[in-house]
Amino acid sequence: xxxxxxxxxxxxxxxxxxxxxxxxxGIVIALPLAVWSARHPAVARxxxxxxxxxxxxxxxxxxxxxxxxxxxxxxxxxxxxxxPALLALTLYAVLPILRNGVTGLTGLDPAVIEAADGVGMTRxxxxxxxxxxxxxxxxxxxxRTAAVWTIGAATLSTTVGAASLGDLIFAGLQTQNWxxxxxxxxxxxxxxxAVDLILAAVEHGLAKRRRWQVRGAIxxxxxxxxxxxxxxxxxxxxxxxTVGAKGFSEQYILAKLIGDRLDAAGYRVRYREGxxxxxxxxxxxxxxxxxxxxxxxxxxxxxxxxxxVPPRAAxxxxxxxxxxxxxGVRLLGSLGFENAYAFAMRGDRARVLGIxxxxxxxxxxxxxxxxxxxEFLERPEWRSVRDAYGLxxxxxxxxxxxxxxxxxxxxxxxxxxxxxxxxxxAADRLTVLADPKGALPGYxxxxxxxxxxxxxxxxxxxxxxxxxxxxxxxMREANLQVDRDTDKQSPEAAARWLAGRLRRxxxxx
Amino acid sequence: xxxxxxxxxxxxxxxxGGTRAVDDVTLAIPGGQFVALVGQSGSGKxxxxxxxxxxxxxxxGRVTIDGADVGxxxxxxxxxxxxxxxxxxxxxxxxxxxxNIAMPQRIGGAPVDVGGxxxxxxxxxxxxxxxxxxxxxxxxxxxGIARALAGEAKxxxxxxxxxxxxxxxxxxxxxxxxxxxDELGLTTILVTHDIAEALLLADRVLVMDAGRIVADATPAExxxxxxxxxxxxxxxxxxxxxxxxxxxxxxx
Numbered sequence: 094x095x096x097x098x099x100x101x102x103x104x105x106x107x108x109x110x111x112x113x114x115x116x117x118x119g120i121v122i123a124l125p126l127a128v129w130s131a132r133h134p135a136v137a138r139x140x141x142x143x144x145x146x147x148x149x150x151x152x153x154x155x156x157x158x159x160x161x162x163x164x165x166x167x168x169x170x171x172x173x174x175x176x177p178a179l180l181a182l183t184l185y186a187v188l189p190i191l192r193n194g195v196t197g198l199t200g201l202d203p204a205v206i207e208a209a210d211g212v213g214m215t216r217x218x219x220x221x222x223x224x225x226x227x228x229x230x231x232x233x234x235x236x237r238t239a240a241v242w243t244i245g246a247a248t249l250s251t252t253v254g255a256a257s258l259g260d261l262i263f264a265g266l267q268t269q270n271w272x273x274x275x276x277x278x279x280x281x282x283x284x285x286x287a288v289d290l291i292l293a294a295v296e297h298g299l300a301k302r303r304r305w306q307v308r309g310a311i312x313x314x315x316x317x318x319x320x321x322x323x324x325x326x327x328x329x330x331x332x333x334x335t336v337g338a339k340g341f342s343e344q345y346i347l348a349k350l351i352g353d354r355l356d357a358a359g360y361r362v363r364y365r366e367g368x369x370x371x372x373x374x375x376x377x378x379x380x381x382x383x384x385x386x387x388x389x390x391x392x393x394x395x396x397x398x399x400x401x402v403p404p405r406a407a408x409x410x411x412x413x414x415x416x417x418x419x420x421g422v423r424l425l426g427s428l429g430f431e432n433a434y435a436f437a438m439r440g441d442r443a444r445v446l447g448i449x450x451x452x453x454x455x456x457x458x459x460x461x462x463x464x465x466x467x468e469f470l471e472r473p474e475w476r477s478v479r480d481a482y483g484l485x486x487x488x489x490x491x492x493x494x495x496x497x498x499x500x501x502x503x504x505x506x507x508x509x510x511x512x513x514x515x516x517x518x519a520a521d522r523l524t525v526l527a528d529p530k531g532a533l534p535g536y537x538x539x540x541x542x543x544x545x546x547x548x549x550x551x552x553x554x555x556x557x558x559x560x561x562x563x564x565x566x567x568m569r570e571a572n573l574q575v576d577r578d579t580d581k582q583s584p585e586a587a588a589r590w591l592a593g594r595l596r597r598x599x600x601x602x
Numbered sequence: 603x604x605x606x607x608x609x610x611x612x613x614x615x616x617x618x619g620g621t622r623a624v625d626d627v628t629l630a631i632p633g634g635q636f637v638a639l640v641g642q643s644g645s646g647k648x649x650x651x652x653x654x655x656x657x658x659x660x661x662x663g664r665v666t667i668d669g670a671d672v673g674x675x676x677x678x679x680x681x682x683x684x685x686x687x688x689x690x691x692x693x694x695x696x697x698x699x700x701x702n703i704a705m706p707q708r709i710g711g712a713p714v715d716v717g718g719x720x721x722x723x724x725x726x727x728x729x730x731x732x733x734x735x736x737x738x739x740x741x742x743x744x745x746g747i748a749r750a751l752a753g754e755a756k757x758x759x760x761x762x763x764x765x766x767x768x769x770x771x772x773x774x775x776x777x778x779x780x781x782x783x784d785e786l787g788l789t790t791i792l793v794t795h796d797i798a799e800a801l802l803l804a805d806r807v808l809v810m811d812a813g814r815i816v817a818d819a820t821p822a823e824x825x826x827x828x829x830x831x832x833x834x835x836x837x838x839x840x841x842x843x844x845x846x847x848x849x850x851x852x853x854x
Binding site for chain 1: 676677678679680681682683684686688691692693694695696705706708746750753
């Protein structure tokens with residue numbers, strides 16, 4: 094548990110960097126737009142209309158929308174990580190600043206404007222000497238609103254692969270570690286309140302024309318930002334590595350296992366967790382993360398777009414060649430276990446309905462409800478297995494993986510695509526359905542190194558002992574320690590437990 | 603001291619929608635004259651005044667100062683040579699009295715002697731650091747006049763400058779403006795709806811009605827009934843009031 098808290102400074106840094114960059118960019122866009130809008134009502138209508146429209150899009154959707162937009166640049170811009178998060182949050186920050194700017198400028202006393210013109214000011218002089226100082230407190234109020242929104246919405250940027258305090262919230266939700274969720278919430282809310290308080294002092298100082306107060310508050314803000322960003326500078330340098338993880342318990346545990354080994358080898362380790370399946374490989378290929386564990390079948394069907402299902406070893410070989418050839422990514426080896434999609438039902442239900450294979454399931458499916466994780470229905474594996482067996486369910490609902498198992502045990506779902514390495518299969522006495530047609534590919538857990546680390550011998554040496562060292566039973570046990578409801582362990586503790594049970598590598602011939 | 607500028611309107615017209623606020627006005631004002639522009643609200647007097655410093659652009663015709671078209675060159679340059687005072691004053695609320703008066707210097711003019719300008723409008727120097735919100739209405743308009751003259755303007759345009767003031771302040775400020783006009787050698791155009799004020803302060807009174815100049819005479823000529831029917835109707839009001847006041851005095 095305490096291990097998770099040590100990540101707060103790093104995540105706080107990333108959160109501050111992201112949200113305040115977005116705020117700064119929002120200010121840079123909104124202020125000229127406000128001046129332009131105040132002078133041309135037609136521009137104001139369009140600008141305020143667009144900004145309001147953006148505000149109606151949920152922040153999560155806005156973040157997600159930037160992924161395809163940036164992907165359309167054809168790789169010229171990174172589609173994942175800091176950039177899409179920055180752009181989405183910037184759009185979010187524009188509206189309150191723009192609205193307050195336009196309201197302030199159009200609401201100025203006409204006599205003051207007439208006097209400014211009458212005394213012979215140019216437009217620029219009028220803006221600088223009269224309009225800007227008079228509107229500053231109102232604009233500042235807009236900036237405060239934008240700051241609070243941006244800091245809050247930045248917690249969602251975890252989903253597009255940008256680090257933030259949201260990592261704690263998502264990790265906590267995934268492993269049902271509510272204190273981690275609470276810590277993430279409190280840290281994000283505390284940051285928002287602190288920034289709001291300082292900006293309130295600036296606003297008050299501007300309104301009362303107290304220069305010392307404005308300067309003092311700005312100094313406090315800059316000092317606070319510098320303090321928050323300090324871990325980023327400390328983290329710079331070649332000795333720092335980033336371990337990636339997707340958003341489920343096994344990935345958190347393996348990330349910690351990898352991180353502990355790298356730490357022991359003298360690297361400074363950071364974590365990027367809660368990455369989506371598509372996000373994770375892109376992040377590795379672009380160097381945002383240095384290492385993570387993926388599954389051969391996932392890369393085979395999703396990244397490589399392959400429809401055929403050869404034997405497990407052939408898939409691993411195919412992925413190895415493809416990753417090196419197309420992305421310069423090194424597949425160091427398989428960890429020794431498979432985490433395949435496996436259709437699972439409650440044992441008692443399967444017996445009553447007489448279902449032992451996916452072929453049996455296809456007959457009963459029109460009366461059954463499918464519960465899935467959030468991405469399964471969009472994955473090619475689903476299309477492949479659906480078409481192979483002619484699966485048609487009465488209903489299909491997506492859940493966060495943890496809640497998918499809950500839905501099954503409570504009877505809200507009849508069948509789920511479980512993960513074969515999941516400890517809950519045994520713990521919940523689930524029946525795993527056979528795949529007689531071999532529609533689902535093999536999912537060997539493989540260790541992937543970024544192009545920059547592909548040739549790093551020390552790095553590879555630190556991780557090689559993990560290759561072939563984790564049998565599926567051991568992984569299930571570690572997963573269950575994190576996922577079970579009683580005597581729950583943190584991913585860190587499970588990783589330490591797992592480290593003590595690594596299978597000895599087979600003696601070299 | 604440079605000669606006060608002379609001013610001319612040539613066929614000046616300005617319409618708003620269908621109504622002609624200013625209708626083909628041609629007029630010459632020699633340098634050094636104190637001209638009052640009188641008329642009821644909507645007669646076009648303010649519109650005519652604001653075409654001089656280009657706060658309003660005419661639809662037709664032109665205005666010249668010393669023979670040069672005011673439409674030539676950038677408007678800010680023109681306005682810096684013209685003092686402009688209006689009813690709502692428009693002091694910059696975020697600046698002190700001194701900063702307001704020194705504004706012509708800040709936007710590129712010659713250094714401003716704030717103390718001297720305060721003396722001209724008979725304000726004590728300790729008001730210099732106050733903010734406009736701390737002043738009375740009369741003090742505010744005095745600062746407005748000081749600011750208008752701080753750029754060494756020789757042409758002073760005033761649009762109902764005393765409209766919002768009490769009669770005592772109004773009278774004192776009127777006299778001070780007339781004094782400044784004489785001391786500084788200005789050409790002054792005062793827009794007012796108060797014919798008595800016009801008669802008492804100006805060298806020449808122009809009466810406007812429906813966008814046209816319907817009377818152009820000295821105060822003495824107007825009082826002698828030589829201004830035509832619209833002017834006579836305007837002059838009749840203060841004259842009757844003066845008679846009534848004299849009667850009360852005589853009767854008491």
